[in-house]
Amino acid sequence: MSIIVTINSQKCLKSNEFDKRQVPKHFYISSAPRAHHSSGEIDKMKKCAFAIGILAFLLIVGLAIFEDDPGEEPTLIDLDATALQFVEGEVPGAPSYWVVEVTKVYAGPEPCSDIINVIVSQALAPPWGFVDKYISPGEKVMINAAYFEDEDGCWISLHGSTDYSIRGESEI
Numbered sequence: 001m002s003i004i005v006t007i008n009s010q011k012c013l014k015s016n017e018f019d020k021r022q023v024p025k026h027f028y029i030s031s032a033p034r035a036h037h038s039s040g041e042i043d044k045m046k047k048c049a050f051a052i053g054i055l056a057f058l059l060i061v062g063l064a065i066f067e068d069d070p071g072e073e074p075t076l077i078d079l080d081a082t083a084l085q086f087v088e089g090e091v092p093g094a095p096s097y098w099v100v101e102v103t104k105v106y107a108g109p110e111p112c113s114d115i116i117n118v119i120v121s122q123a124l125a126p127p128w129g130f131v132d133k134y135i136s137p138g139e140k141v142m143i144n145a146a147y148f149e150d151e152d153g154c155w156i157s158l159h160g161s162t163d164y165s166i167r168g169e170s171e172i
Contacts, residue, residue: 075147076147078144080142101115118145142167
């Protein structure tokens with residue numbers, strides 16, 4: 001069984017059976033039209049090549065996203081902390097998070113550091129936990145969320161359950 005993906009003057013072809021006359025001997029993209037191809041056909045070939053490039057890019061990005069996924073069940077953590085600073089994600093897809101200083105752990109593992117990031121939003125599908133919008137730096141917060149740790153450090157995330165939360169003093 002062979003699968004041929006080719007770009008010709010008619011369409012992008014993917015099939016098990018093909019007519020050898022449809023497969024071009026040489027693939028090229030040129031701004032100057034060839035004698036046997038009209039400029040409209042060349043534009044179609046360029047569009048097909050661009051579409052294949054976009055699909056390849058999306059595949060690579062998708063694989064990179066899955067590679068960064070911890071891939072295991074999160075460990076739940078329940079703790080008190082002091083909110084230090086809110087960091088807004090600067091580029092599309094970047095997480096927004098609170099930097100907090102852990103003061104007391106009620107349940108779950110002892111974090112790898114007293115200063116830890118609590119991810120409150122990112123370009124990931126729901127569910128996301130509750131975020132108290134009125135938290136300010138220096139305020140005591142209560143966090144119930146997922147704890148992750150790897151060779152680069154540790155972090156807490158509200159992604160994965162609507163039961164997760166970060167609440168300021170007014171909400172506690």
